[in-house]
Amino acid sequence: MNPEQLISCALDIGEQMLVSGAEIGRVEVSIRYICLAYGCQRADVFTITSSIVVSLITADGRHITQTRRINGSGTDLEKLHKLNHLSRYICQNKPDYQEVVDKYTEICNQRRFPVWVEALASALIACSFTLFFGGSWIDGMAALILGVLVRYTTYIMERAGMNQVFTNVTATFLLCLVSAGLTKLGIGENQHAMNIGTIMLLIPGVALTNSLRDMISGDIMSGLLRFFNAVLIAAAIAAGYILAGQIVGGL
Amino acid sequence: MEQSIIQLITATLGSFGFSVLYNHRSNKLIIATLGGLFSWLVYLLLEPLFPSESIRYLISSSAITIYAEIFARVLRTPTTSFLVPSIIPLVPGRALYYTMNYALHSQWPECVESAMYTMQLALFIAVGIIAVTTSIRILHSISVNSKHHSVYHRR
Structure with missing residues (x-):
């Protein structure tokens, strides 16, 4: 060589x-x-x-x-x-x-899991964390729908070449609108639990922790870049959430 | 008690879901899933011992890092493989959510406080991980002095 x-x-x-x-x-x-x-x-x-x-x-x-x-x-x-x-x-x-x-x-060339499997996994995650954060069984069932919705939204946006910020704003916005709608229809009682559970799919918690890990272990530059990336995504999620909140009139 | 059992089951299922999203296969999928159970179990067991939530997060993240380091060596894979899906139940998602919720309702003092608290939790988790990773590296450099070994175990 x-x-x-x-x-x-x-x-x-x-x-x-x-x-x-x-x-x-x-x-x-x-x-x-x-x-x-x-x-x-x-x-x-x-x-x-x-x-x-x-x-x-x-x-x-x-x-x-x-x-x-x-x-x-x-x-x-x-x-x-x-x-x-x-x-x-x-x-x-x-x-x-x-x-x-x-x-x-x-x-x-190795393939990942197909999207529908990932959507099912997302539904499972959303449902699990809704129950984890104190939601009822009905909330958990509603979160199944929300999880699938979030995965397909991010999938479509990523395929269209959208950036992370816009993807997260849209996904959170749709998720909060649908969860508010479901609650109005009587499917779901504790909307906060549903929202937290599903937002766990998007939240950059691992990214935030990893950025701090990088910084503590001496990779300051990468740590800072990853830190601001995580903060930006969190801000995007907050923007989507607040936008939906304004439309629905308080979540 | 009932809530604790629900949390343990759902933490496990949540970690399983993330392992699938992160494309884990076969026995690594199982180890990563059980890691989620382990991290939340440690957190719950510490509850009567330590009133401070931050300290509990610190110790649980150390515990899950030890778990990840052990199985990473057994299955010859990077520690990240098990650390990332297993630490999911500890991720400060709820704190971050409430920060957003305060912002939505324009409760700025609470919002800032909650944001600081989120950062504090993330920092404690990161310190917990680093403490273990660094200790293992130090122990290794003491116990193994052949160059070959230090090369392959640092990775």
């Missing part, structure tokens, strides 16, 4: 790890060790949520740098697991370029 192929392979793997939901530290360490495994004298990696920069000093003393702009995110823990395996495999066995590309392509 020549150095250009090496740096591009390492970046491919790092990029997909980052997109799948790995912490910054893991991405940097993986890229670094892959490069060092093939005999580079030095490998410097800088990663933030939207970019990766890698500089190498190769075995014969040349300097190479490549940068990637990272777009999109969607937590996919199965893909992360496989990429992690691949990077360990590369470090231990130093396979040639074609083998790495084949394995990498195979991982990237």
